[in-house]
Amino acid sequence: MYLVYLAGDPSIAYLHLRSNSTPPTTSNPNIPRKRVAVIGAGLTGVSSAAHCVGHGFDVQIFESRPKDKGLGGIWSRVNSTSALQVHSLMYRFHPSVHYDSAYPSQKQIQEQIISLWKRYDLERRTVFDTRITSVKKTKQGKWIINDNEGEYGQFDGILACTGVCGDPKMPPLPDQDQFGGQIFHSSNLDGKDVKGKKVLIVGGGASAIEALEFAVKSGAGEIDVLSRSDKWIIPRNVLVQSLLACNIFGQEISLSWIPEWLLRKFFYRDLEDIAPTDDGIFTQTPMANSELFNQIREGKAHWVRGDIVSVEKTGVLFNHRAKGVPKGGPGREGLIEGDVIVMATGFKRPSLNFLPNEVFDEPYSPPSWYLQVFPPKYPDICANNSTYVDAIGTVGNMHIGIYTRFLIMFLTDPLTRPTEEWMKTWIDFTRFMKKLAPTRAFDFFTYAELIYWYIFVLIINPFRWKWALFVFFGIGRSLPLIVVEQENALRRELKKQRKSH
Numbered sequence: 303m304y305l306v307y308l309a310g311d312p313s314i315a316y317l318h319l320r321s322n323s324t325p326p327t328t329s330n331p332n333i334p335r336k337r338v339a340v341i342g343a344g345l346t347g348v349s350s351a352a353h354c355v356g357h358g359f360d361v362q363i364f365e366s367r368p369k370d371k372g373l374g375g376i377w378s379r380v381n382s383t384s385a386l387q388v389h390s391l392m393y394r395f396h397p398s399v400h401y402d403s404a405y406p407s408q409k410q411i412q413e414q415i416i417s418l419w420k421r422y423d424l425e426r427r428t429v430f431d432t433r434i435t436s437v438k439k440t441k442q443g444k445w446i447i448n449d450n451e452g453e454y455g456q457f458d459g460i461l462a463c464t465g466v467c468g469d470p471k472m473p474p475l476p477d478q479d480q481f482g483g484q485i486f487h488s489s490n491l492d493g494k495d496v497k498g499k500k501v502l503i504v505g506g507g508a509s510a511i512e513a514l515e516f517a518v519k520s521g522a523g524e525i526d527v528l529s530r531s532d533k534w535i536i537p538r539n540v541l542v543q544s545l546l547a548c549n550i551f552g553q554e555i556s557l558s559w560i561p562e563w564l565l566r567k568f569f570y571r572d573l574e575d576i577a578p579t580d581d582g583i584f585t586q587t588p589m590a591n592s593e594l595f596n597q598i599r600e601g602k603a604h605w606v607r608g609d610i611v612s613v614e615k616t617g618v619l620f621n622h623r624a625k626g627v628p629k630g631g632p633g634r635e636g637l638i639e640g641d642v643i644v645m646a647t648g649f650k651r652p653s654l655n656f657l658p659n660e661v662f663d664e665p666y667s668p669p670s671w672y673l674q675v676f677p678p679k680y681p682d683i684c685a686n687n688s689t690y691v692d693a694i695g696t697v698g699n700m701h702i703g704i705y706t707r708f709l710i711m712f713l714t715d716p717l718t719r720p721t722e723e724w725m726k727t728w729i730d731f732t733r734f735m736k737k738l739a740p741t742r743a744f745d746f747f748t749y750a751e752l753i754y755w756y757i758f759v760l761i762i763n764p765f766r767w768k769w770a771l772f773v774f775f776g777i778g779r780s781l782p783l784i785v786v787e788q789e790n791a792l793r794r795e796l797k798k799q800r801k802s803h
Contacts, residue, residue, distance in 0.1 A: 335360055336458040336713045339447055341434050341656070344375020346687040346702055347463035348415050349396045352422040353706040354461075357779060359713075361461075362454060363424060364447065366433040373419065373430075374412040376467040376649070381491045383516040384408040387508060387590040389540035392695075395702055397776075405538065434656045437683075445682070459713050461706065462685040464652035471650045475504070476612040481643060488513040488646040496642050497521040502618055504610065505646030506533050511591045513644045518597060525603040526638055527594075528620060530629050532578040532607060534588035535595070537569055543590060546583065547695040552751030553739035554582040573598060576605045579626055584748070585740050587692040608633055618643070654685060669744040670733075672725035673755055675705055679722040684709040692741070695749030704756060707773045715786045717765035728759070 336359050340351045343365035351361045365372040371379055385408065386393055390401040398421065399414045406414075419425065437460055438446050444456035470487040478485060486494060488509040501517045503510050506529025517525045536542055546561060562583050566574045573595055597603035609630060611619040617639035623631055654661075654668065661667070661677035669689040671677050676684055686705050712719045720728070732755075736743040760766045760773060768785050771778040 336710075337361070337456070338459045338461055338709070338713075339364065339437070339445060339454075339457040340461045340463055342375065342463035342465060342652075342688075343373050343419075343428055343430070344463060344465050345377060345395050345411075345415055346465060347375070347461070348373075348419045348424065349702045350461045350463055350684075350686050350706045351424050351427070352396055352398075352418055353703050353776075354710065355422045355424070355427075357707070357710055357776070359710060361424070361427055362447075362457070363428040364432050364434050365428060365430045367430065369430045373428075374415045375465055377408055377412045377415065380408055380489050381512065381516055382408055383491070383519050384512045385515065386411065387511065387538070388543055389538065391540055392543060394700070397703070436656050437658070439658070439680075443682075459682040459709055460657075460684070461709065462654060462657065462683065462688050464654065464685075464688045466651055466688065466690070467649040468652040469650045471648050472645050473647060475610060475618075475643075475645075478613045478643075480615050481613045482615045483641045483643065485643045485645065488516075488644050489649070491516045491644065494520075494642070498523045499641035500524045500617075500639055501526070501642050501644060502638060502640035503527045503644045503646050504618075505529065505648070506531060506605075507646065507648060508587075508589050509646035509648050511589050511594060513646045514594055514597065514603060517644070518593065518602070522602075525597065526640065527603065527605050528610065528618065528638070529605060529607055530609060532576055532581075532625075534565075534578055534581070534583045534586065535569075536565065536583075536588045536590050538590050538592050543694075546588075547749040549584055549694070549748045550750045550754055551736070552584070552747040553736055553741070554584045558582050558584055570595070573605075575625055576607070582740065584694065585692070585746055588694065606638065611635060613643075616640075652688070654688060657683065657685075666726060666729060670729055670742075671744075672720060672728055673705070673708070673759060674744055674747070676708075676720075676725065678725040678729070681712045681719045681725070682709070689744075690747070691744070692746045693748065695747075695752070701749075701752055703776060704773060707776065708759075711766065711769045711773060711782075715765065715769065715782065715789075717786075717789060718763060718769060720763075 338354050338359055338361050340347050340361050340363045343363050347363060351363055354361045386405045390404055390406055396418050398418065401410060401414070403410070435448055438449065440446060440456070444458065445460055446456060447454045470489050472487050491513065496517055497520055499522055501522045501524070503513045503525065506527060510527050510529070514525060514527065536546065549555070566577050570577045594603065594605070598605060606620065606622065608620050608622045611621050614637060617637050619635060620638050621633040621635050623633040627633060657677070658680070661680065666678050668685065669691060671689060674689055675686055684705055686702060733743040739746070760770050768782045772782060
């Protein structure tokens, strides 16, 4: 499993050799070239489109924002001081991507996305400022975008790559108009002067860590992170992160106390008080950061647990809660002074409402889909990286290619496509396997669980066996295509014989 992480994508050897050459096209006239609509020009959308083009498919990318805010997704809209939280080996979102540092900056990641976009000739295949409002299927099984077949044509498949981070989420604070300083969202900090000032960061997730890094690099005098709950924080260490992602069950198990105890004793150490007690590490996405603890130990930052009562002219009236006391519970109120308030409150989740209404019918609404990304009834729709809730692993790299190749397999080979009944059966089976999980079955997963999903789904259908090397490693597509054509020829012959009789 560790080697899989180090590779970044199991298809690296094959696709890296082709990354700088003209992508191939399907030459077999009996298997026409498929066309896929990719919705979203972020990291996942660009990578998925590159995989499609590299395997002989045609694509059209639709992005709702203009090029400067849309190409690269969230990485085109965050601060220049933002950097990758996980090791870059675990964020190789395409085999041809190479970083110069272990934790690349926002600029380096955006440059890699744009480079990939240009390398696979996706510029002429991308339309910006185009919001997708509907995707509808014709009686012939083709997809129409925004009811506009005349302009965009028809598509064989849909890759919904909207991601999980849309516009900034900035809920109002009680009496925030009284504040004498400035209030910013954590994604809008470039150029803001906080040198020597007291910075109050509202929130305790990944956005809070990024705001902390900005405040540190900008020379803030004092930093207070105001968090409503304790979050699991893990080291910026590729080995630790990989080992945690090896939980095949994707849930809290009887042995989960071991990594939790080790983290408390060897990573939190004297700061064990801010480690979660109610939530296990396999129930939420942990933050990967070591800078926070360094700043706390040096007295430059404080992690404060509690609730905001109101905003005063000189700071925030805060209800400090003891460890284990739930949100909104009793505590000690006190004023925390500050000059700047940073709202590290995350981002609104992009909508998938453009998809057919029936994909949201309970109990099979996202994320409770086949392999979490294929809605029952529609194996030709793949919501790549757009349905997960929480995870431990490299969400956003190796499985982009695997999921895209699953879609390619389904579109190319009819015998591999799952039926609606089977897709629902797989979902029900996964729910049963995770019935003891503290979260819902698809609310949390690890990378080891994803690998189990992939292997199980390939093994269960013999018609998919010939595609195994292609799905996992991106190689061997020519052989499956030959077999698919032989199967198609046999079906045509059988159909001809039935008609003659």
